Amino acid sequence: MSSTSATSSSISLASLFSRALSSLSSSLHLPASDPAAQSSLQSAVTDLKILSSRVNDLGLFSDNEAVDDLSTRDAAYMLVDFVWGEAAGRVAANGRDERITRLQQSELHLRIFLNHLKSYSLISECDQYLFAKSIPADFASRRDVKIKQFKAEKELRSQIAALLPTETTSDIDLFAKLIDLPSSYDEDQARELTFKVLRLAHVQCQAQLRSIGEELELLRMAPPDEPQAPPDEKRTEDDGTWRLDRINQVLTDVNGPLLDPQGRPLRPFTLLPSNTSSVAADRQRLQAQVFRPGHRLPTMTIEEYLAEEQRRGNIISGGGAASENAPTSKEQLQLDTEMDGTAFAEEREEEQRRKDEDWAVWTEANPKGAGNRRNKG
Structure with missing residues (x-):
């Protein structure tokens, strides 16, 4: 056993969970590509892995128990898999295949969290129908579902804020405060607060699963990653075939070949009519290039010009009787x-x-x- 694992196993579940939440919270305030953010994410994932193993060893949750048998303090540790799924989905990946693996790990932990909620019947049928069903394809139904989901989530957050003794800045901060509730906090209020926070995590979990499903679908349709070339086949400084300034040497040779063996052009060229071999055709072509107006000819009609100006917003429209008869904002x-x-x-x-x-x-x-x-x- 490593020293990190030994240290993590010697501290309490609450302290270990709080440390994981703190690492995850610090990574959210940094860009995803920042090495410090990725280091915090890896630290959070490591703590969550140890925490999940200890929760399973203690047998805090069982399919044979009812919600009345569930301790209020133990119920908060259902969030371990939800937070683990959030952290796993944010870890950076190198390439398409590794990203698919990360998303599948995140989806696995999120579904474990949903199974815990389902086992104890903590989510009402109304919430399951509202948040778990797929979003309709047509715009009107999609908008109606989104509005209902937004109102339900807003009401749930207001109920949680009324039960909390202090204000929170994010969902991670809310989970941390739930773990560190003072012992003097009323037991009934603590139980109600814990179940409402689990319902809020259920809402976030369903949205995250939809997002993961859409991203996985796009990644599976994307072409696989190209294998990297061996070191001996990579370009070197001595190989001048890839240098752009090499083109200038070819341009100076006007009598050289027009194309290389692979069919790529080596110098600029002009496409001429197919009958250029005729002297009369050459004379007519040169005459058309010489005898032309000295001024620039128009490139568009007046109607096309006005249509383009209107598209750019340079023509003021409105006013008159139509604007006068239009209703006011009130x-x-x-x-x-x-x-x-x-x-x-x-x-x-x-x-x-x-x-x-x-x-x-x-x-x-x-x-x-x-x-x-x-x-x-």
Whole structure:
């Protein structure tokens, strides 16, 4: 056993999990290609691997248990596989095949996390139907599903924020605070908070699995990585065939060959008509090049020029009677709220309500004539 493994096995599960979350959090604040970020990710993956092994050895979770048999402190360690899946998917890969392997490892741990939630029936059927189903292909249904998912996640986050004693900056910070809840924290609130955080991780897990599936599909359709050439076949400084400045030497030889044995051009050339052997054809071609207008001829019609200027946005449009008869922003907002039965109308109605509420608050704080006191107090 290495010294790192021995040290990790001697500390508590909570300390080990907190260290892994801290390493993962520090990597998220750096570019993915930064060596420091990759080093933090590898450290987090190592700790999570040891932590998962210790959780399995302790038998914290069992398919034969019900949710009432699950300890509140133990339930938080369901997040180990979820965090491991997140970290494994962020580790840099060299090439297509290694990236596919990383994604498959990430998918495996995320599905283990989902199996734990399913085993203890921690996710309601409504949430399973909303977040686990595939996104529809048509735009209207996709937009409706996205709005419902966003509202459900927003409500869940607000409920978690109400139960937490302090504010969190990210989901990783939320997991860390869940692990380090003080012993004086109310047991019922701690259990409710833990289950809601697991539901939030379920939402993130389903989104991550969809993203992994799409990326795996693209990678499997991509061509395989090209094998690297042996060292003796690589270009060397003594090999001048690849140097660009070698072309200049060929250009000076106008009587040399036009193409190399592989069919690549060695110098510039001009394509001439097929009947250039005729003297009359040569005379006519040269005459067309000499006797031409001294000024530049137009390259497009006026209609084409105006169409191009309009495409670039250089022509002002609008105004007149059509602009005068168009509804104002306030009138358009009122019209939008009258579209009953649509999500767009609900959003516009909520916007109208906020504007009316803001106006009522302002008028109450600034009564009529309050700004014209003439220094009378």
